[in-house]
Amino acid sequence: MYVHWRQIHRDGMRQVHEKTVPLYQRTRTFRVYASNLVPGMLQTREYATGLLRSITTFQGTPDDVAAAVRARLNRSRVVVEGDHRFALLVEESVLTHCVCDPPDMAGQLRYLLEVMRRPNVSLGVIPARVRRTVWPLEAFYAFDEDVVAVETLTAEINIESPDEIRTYLKAFRELGRLAVHGPDAGALIAKAINSFG
Secondary structure (H helix, E strand, C coil), rough: CEHHHHCCCEEEEEHHHHCHHHHHHHHHHEEEEEECCCHHCCCHHHHHHHHHHHHHHHHCCCCCCCHHHHHHHHHHHHCCCCCCCEEEEHHHHHHCCCCCCCHHHHHHHHHHHCCCCCCCCEEEEEECCCCCCCCCCCCEEEEECCCCECCCCEEEEEEHHHHHHHHHHHHHHHHHCCCCCCHHHHHHHHHHHHCCC
């Protein structure tokens, strides 16, 4: 299903976050690849506010940023509550895209260091200078093996075709081979924190 962001956000962004809570709650395994932003479920209040404010301005949709941020953070409680596992991959450039003020960016990155120590979270960073076997892709979220949500500039595409889902999961595995984890990922995040002073 291909749905334009303008349609999804026509009444603001709070509702879309609230509507997806059941999907987040029933998903056991999240596989997320982010080429441009920190994944939503790992965003701090300040980062989410900066991001959702810029989306509202760009799209010209109703401004319910404060309510949308609260809804996003509420939905993100799945990271610390319940029986959920998270495998997340981000491109190194995600760590330096300035979505909010520099001190808040440093806070967001410190939160990544904190959350990656959780036993249910695996966070990999794909180094900028790694030899690519899979090119950078659009951001996507795989919810178990039931649906993959792909985010483009103008729309969200919800993929339910088993063949297409398998292709995205294959891409996720290949991207995972490019990523560094643990202390090596932590070192890239710490380097990015230092860049924000």
